Amino acid sequence: NAGVTQTPKFQVLKTGQSMTLQCAQDMNHNSMYWYRQDPGMGLRLIYYSASEGTTDKGEVPNGYNVSRLNKREFSLRLESAAPSQTSVYFCASRPHPSTDTQYFGPGTRLTVL
Amino acid sequence: RKEVEQDPGPFNVPEGATVAFNCTYSNSASQSFFWYRQDCRKEPKLLMSVYSSGNEDGRFTAQLNRASQYISLLIRDSKLSDSATYLCVVNTVFSGSARQLTFGSGTQLTVLP
Numbered sequence: 001n002a003g004v005t006q007t008p009k010f011q012v013l014k015t016g017q018s019m020t021l022q023c024a025q026d027m028n029h030n031s032m033y034w035y036r037q038d039p040g041m042g043l044r045l046i047y048y049s050a051s052e053g054t055t056d057k058g059e060v061p062n063g064y065n066v067s068r069l070n071k072r073e074f075s076l077r078l079e080s081a082a083p084s085q086t087s088v089y090f091c092a093s094r095p096h097p098s099t100d101t102q103y104f105g106p107g108t109r110l111t112v113l
Numbered sequence: 114r115k116e117v118e119q120d121p122g123p124f125n126v127p128e129g130a131t132v133a134f135n136c137t138y139s140n141s142a143s144q145s146f147f148w149y150r151q152d153c154r155k156e157p158k159l160l161m162s163v164y165s166s167g168n169e170d171g172r173f174t175a176q177l178n179r180a181s182q183y184i185s186l187l188i189r190d191s192k193l194s195d196s197a198t199y200l201c202v203v204n205t206v207f208s209g210s211a212r213q214l215t216f217g218s219g220t221q222l223t224v225l226p
Contacts (some may be wrong), residue, residue, distance in 0.1 A: 035216075040121070040218055041218050042117065042200065042217050042218045043216040045213055090157070100144075100214060101162070102159075102214060104157050107154075
């Protein structure tokens with residue numbers, strides 16, 4: 001049972017480049033989330049997917065898009081990267097609506113030059 | 114005002130000391146409360162849920178005061194391995210009826226030999 005996995009672990013982009021961050025979970029969880037974490041700030045929700053086939057904006061969605069490919073996979077795309085998107089990105093999943101507990105992947109460290 | 118506020122620290126304590134962290138939250142409708150632990154450059158991991166009656170897990174005790182919108186975490190007999198950042202987390206209603214987690218920016222603890 002790998003839990004929540006994320007790829008890549010590290011990435012450096014130039015301003016204007018695009019990329020997709022991948023996330024997968026093997027725990028059969030319904031809900032999945034993308035957060036970003038910046039120094040001195042708490043994790044901020046970018047997008048979430050309450051169930052397969054649905055996605056919704058979180059607190060800081062601008063500059064990002066997401067795809068819930070199936071129950072296991074939830075990807076985050078940066079269409080035109082900006083230096084302000086330099087951050088650590090965490091994917092998380094939640095088992096079912098009766099619990100608020102979330103389980104996190106190891107994170108992707110992204111630098112945009 | 115931030116939705117979840119924590120003293121950022123750092124707290125530097127000797128092994129064996131007792132240390133307490135505090136957290137306040139602004140949304141009186143919040144229903145679920147957690148402490149997560151985050152090691153340097155790692156993902157957040159659930160430490161414990163916080164219940165109105167207070168709860169204990171070994172050396173860790175969590176308390177919730179709904180009237181004051183205040184959460185605390187007490188660590189007794191600190192170990193070197195307790196060195197980490199402790200995140201106060203509450204659920205909030207976001208975007209209609211969807212419940213999401215809001216994270217404090219964390220309190221950094223270093224336990225010294």
